[in-house]
Amino acid sequence: MNAGELSALLVWAAAATYTISLVAYSLDLARVADDVTRASREKVPVGAAVGAGASSGAAVPPMPGPEAPARPRRAAGIARSTLYLGFALELAAIVLRGIAAGRWPTANMYEFTLVGTTVAVGVLILVQRRRSIPILGVIVTLLAVMALTLATAVFYVDAEGVQPALQSYWIVIHVGVAISATGVFTVAFATSLTQLVKDSRETALAAVGAGRAPSRFGGFVLRPGWRWLDGVPEARNLEALSFRLNAIGFVLWTFTLIAGAIWAEHAWGRYWGWDPKEVGTFVAWVVYAAYLHARTTRGWSGRRAAYFVLVGYGVVLANFTVINLFVTGKHAYKGF
Numbered sequence: 611m612n613a614g615e616l617s618a619l620l621v622w623a624a625a626a627t628y629t630i631s632l633v634a635y636s637l638d639l640a641r642v643a644d645d646v647t648r649a650s651r652e653k654v655p656v657g658a659a660v661g662a663g664a665s666s667g668a669a670v671p672p673m674p675g676p677e678a679p680a681r682p683r684r685a686a687g688i689a690r691s692t693l694y695l696g697f698a699l700e701l702a703a704i705v706l707r708g709i710a711a712g713r714w715p716t717a718n719m720y721e722f723t724l725v726g727t728t729v730a731v732g733v734l735i736l737v738q739r740r741r742s743i744p745i746l747g748v749i750v751t752l753l754a755v756m757a758l759t760l761a762t763a764v765f766y767v768d769a770e771g772v773q774p775a776l777q778s779y780w781i782v783i784h785v786g787v788a789i790s791a792t793g794v795f796t797v798a799f800a801t802s803l804t805q806l807v808k809d810s811r812e813t814a815l816a817a818v819g820a821g822r823a824p825s826r827f828g829g830f831v832l833r834p835g836w837r838w839l840d841g842v843p844e845a846r847n848l849e850a851l852s853f854r855l856n857a858i859g860f861v862l863w864t865f866t867l868i869a870g871a872i873w874a875e876h877a878w879g880r881y882w883g884w885d886p887k888e889v890g891t892f893v894a895w896v897v898y899a900a901y902l903h904a905r906t907t908r909g910w911s912g913r914r915a916a917y918f919v920l921v922g923y924g925v926v927l928a929n930f931t932v933i934n935l936f937v938t939g940k941h942a943y944k945g946f
Contacts (some may be wrong), residue, residue: 614710640813729793
């Protein structure tokens with residue numbers, strides 16, 4: 611078995627490991643819901659019921675009463691351990707892929723997906739070290755499993771050299787930064803998605819408390835199956851986290867545009883040529899720039915800001931998939 615074959619095997623192992631992490635995060639989410647329900651019935655602080663080390667950031671205010679003993683969350687430990695293991699397996703797969711190809715492994719859609727998934731999981735690990743939010747683990751590991759499955763089943767190409775235009779140190783700078791930005795945007799997307807659902811529940815609870823009927827979706831998230839949302843940080847805290855992540859991702863994406871223009875001048879003799887990939891990258895930059903501008907200077911917050919994030923991430927995904935697969939341009943190297 612050569613390095614390329616071992617790399618592919620490790621990718622499948624990472625996907626399987628992330629699947630275990632996904633299941634463990636889901637079980638931990640169910641445990642959080644059970645603890646929230648138990649705390650509500652026993653009138654104890656939710657933070658105590660969820661566990662002192664969980665940092666759940668529950669939106670439900672503490673209620674008087676005797677504290678209930680914190681229950682161990684074994685699923686949370688399994689989720690973290692398998693997440694770390696999957697991350698290590700992916701890193702090893704990337705290194706072996708580079709050795710097999712004899713170059714920096716970011717030259718096609720398969721490698722972009724592999725490295726991008728690794729960055730997203732790395733960002734999730736950093737976020738979860740500060741505050742345990744199981745739903746973010748569920749969303750990101752689900753996306754990771756789907757991405758790795760798609761990469762190995764559809765995008766896979768043998769590890770080999772690249773065309774002369776890609777034999778440049780700019781492939782490390784330009785493409786590497788683009789991948790890093792995509793990984794950060796992935797976790798920000800998961801955070802904003804959670805924010806929207808959490809905000810709907812908070813709004814519905816406020817409406818019921820005021821004697822008003824909640825919206826249709828608000829009534830849906832008030833069902834017992836959504837009690838886990840009471841163990842999630844407040845919507846405004848999720849929004850703040852999403853904003854910080856998107857700000858980092860935007861800086862990286864801006865550098866992607868600049869580095870891409872410089873590389874284009876070196877390779878094709880012009881900085882900008884309205885290539886489909888260039889246009890897609892610029893559109894994504896405009897969406898995120900509009901989000902940051904509206905959020906910081908126009909006071910846009912809450913759902914409107916979250917919708918911006920969802921649209922921006924959708925543009926990033928479309929730029930990677932639709933343009934690469936169905937539109938012909940100068941960036942169409944082996945599907946990249």
